[in-house]
Amino acid sequence: MQIEKVYEPQRFEPHWAEWWISSGLFRASAKAGGPVFSLVIPPPNVTGSLHIGHMLEHTEIDVTIRWHRMLGHNTLWLPGTDHAGIATQMVVARQLAEKGINYRDLGRDEFEKRVWQWKAESGDTIKRQMIRLGASCDWSRERFTLDPGLSRAVREVFVRLYEKGLIYRGEYMVNWCPSCRTAISDLEVAHSDVQGHLWHIQYPINGQPGRFVTVATTRPETMLGDTAVAINAKDGRYADLHGKTVQLPLMDREIPIILDDLADPEFGTGVVKVTPAHDPNDFEAGRRHNLPKIQVINDRGIMTAAAGPYAGLDRFEARRRVLADLETRGNLVKTEPYQLSIGTCQRCKTVVEPLVSTQWFVKTKPLAEKAIAAVESGQITFVPASWQKTYFEWMYNIRDWCISRQLWWGHRIPAWHCGECRDIIVAREAPATCPRCGSTALEQDTDVLDTWFSSGLWPFSTLGWPDQTEDLATYYPTSLLITGFDILFFWVARMAMLGIEFMGDVPFRTVYIHGLVRDAERQKMSKTRGNVIDPLVVTEKYGTDAVRMALLQGAAPGTDIVLTEERMESARAFANKIWNASRFLFLNMERSAVEPSVPESLEQFLPHAEIDTLEVPIEDRWIFSRLNSTAEQVNRAIEQFRYHEAAQLLWHFFWHEFCDWYLELKKLKFREDSGCTPGWHNVLAAFETALRLLHPAMPFLTEELWQRLATDRATRPVSIALAPYPQYRKELTDYEAEHEIELLQEIVTLARTLRTEARLDPKQQLSGALYSRNESLETARRHAAAIQKLANVKLEFRAEAAPKSDVMRSTARFDLVLEVPAAQMDAQRARLGKEIEQLRKNIASLERQLSDGKFLAKAPAPVVEGMRRKLDDYQAQMRKYD
């Protein structure tokens, strides 16, 4: 069997587009703001989990459901067919935008044509992927190529919420993106602080020539739409102005002075301009006072005809002109620098314009109350628990959710407008006639739903709801949701609200929040920053397993994942280490004409006795005991979502126990001249078990090696993924063996240290003696050959006190003396001095504590006991050096 010296992931690992699917354990997704990695590892013991990804270019596939069912995880991976369809159109729109074309300007037919064209030309990535993987997606259907099942669920939910009065439609102020030309929800507005100005403008008071009120504003262009000026009724300074009017500069319009709490006497001049059509606060004030709304900025951010001479100007250009004109007229009395927060569209970064328009809203309070209760009562728990607070904070302060979008993709709102009587019909299917006037002139609302509306239904809509399907009964509620905190509100909270509302039960029991992946500078990865680590590139370079391992190592709960190429490099080294360990085994098996094969039973084995000695070799007992302990700890770590700990444990076991010691010890027996039977059974059993333990962390490498081991496939699972995950077994714990090997390790390490310190040639064999007056002597004697090989030291074993010597090193159990040339003695002496110094410090510290009455009275017995033992050890060592 030929195995290359260096592990080449490309040869064994499927391409990126598939590996997160086939492994089912990791995904890297491209999101609107730039690629964001998510780490997803369904623990082997999980009874069900839920994971959905929103992606533009790539989509989660329902074949993974099958895969996970096969694994027996009951893990549920939901298909993103809806979003695949939507994504296709978004991709095209984005490509158009890059060429400076707004998709709307093409007209609907032309846009649709382009979408189809792109699908054909681009090789139809999404569709191809989905078809290959057996996903169901009807591409000929509807304008938006949506999954029909999902659309049905969306309509059902919409209608039911509407009938309950939880969906309403009305004219309100919404966040409007002039570039996307749609309303967006509060959550989709990103706020950022910018350095702006506060402009003070004088409005002349009618009937009192020469008198003015001064208003302050950060957005002077909106003054063109002012329909009032507000003062606070309690503000004594302006008592004489009640009932008066002012003349709006530039527009020469008479507008009233109103009394409203909108004006804060403490702020600025205490007078505030009121623009009901362009500011949320002013909008409310306008309602209170029945003020007209004059829209001076349109849906594209261009000044309307109502803006008089400024009509047709871009809103920012209009601001400059307005200011210049005010300046000329002497109305601009003061300009001061001012820090303000502006809202931008999360998707396109355009400054959001508050506009009045008619939109659909979800009344969220009643839904949120139940979702809060579910977390308070512990039906849903967060890991780490601290996220609960963030969740509550948002839920308690939740505001109604604007769900309509004036986009061309998404689920269309199931509402029809009657052309005759203007009635609105909300229905599951398109009505033939208007129920009120009987007209057939019905037209469906052109708005589509916020994508998060349908996303919020996924835990049950993808399982066939509203039908009572078997899937629904089996998988709802799921046990675990794994996601990033960046979509806690967008998605997690909404799934909770809608799931409880429509299913009467929570959609998931546990929400595991992992960190976002950051680059070496702790920056969130984003395309604009240019710091994106492209999964395609790095998996090509280091291998999927290495990238995955690197992520695992950084996946401490509650912290972000810092992903660096250095870490991936070292993970690649680890993969190679395992590869080479197996290579070593295979080469030796070949030499001794052993067929590679895993032991007959994967779980019910114990280390076997060798035929010639009828004994189980001590190193076999030891490695099984260590493996067992590692399995126990890894299982516990995974259970508690402490993946970084699991990675650390696996790494240490494989590299520093299995390779550094176990294989080195076995090597002695593999040598042709050793005269030993290598005892392949135990070696292979240990290696095979260790591979299974490592499999969730490095699926491809372990699968590849496992397949090479499992030659008798008839009696094996077809994949290592289907083999049982190693569990703790009491009978494998062997303290005796662990103590014995520890002693061996201690002697070897000490001898190596002495050698290096004396600056001796590693190839030169040293001689020396081991002194001990306890059972360690016999134990060590049994390993004389191993010690000689591993430390290149030939020892004598003496049951007597060691002679005083500068080249002696002592432990509590034994003393080691090596024969060192006189020339190297100085280094040894200096070294010994340092060690004695450290020992003295430790003894002093322990003695101080152990003589402290308060400590002895209050500290728990095991702690005191441990310190006493340690002190005894130190003192015993010290006596030898004195």
Add this chain to the structure above:
RNA sequence: GGGCGCGUAGCUCAGUUGGUUAGAGCGCCUGCUUCACACGCAGGAGGUCACAGGUUCGAGUCCUGUCGCGCCCACCA
């Protein structure tokens, strides 16, 4: 304006209920082309755990404050 989190070795980070001498990877130093692996082996240096108080027999860990950094939420002109 509210809320959350972080500051531990040169770098990136662990450190589960407070308990002996604070760990890992990378980097660094020394020596090794040892027949699985130089993506390797052996050994080593390096930390007053941001700062100041407090609680405690005992604090990286708990409390208070200060400084520095980050994130989320928020309709104040």
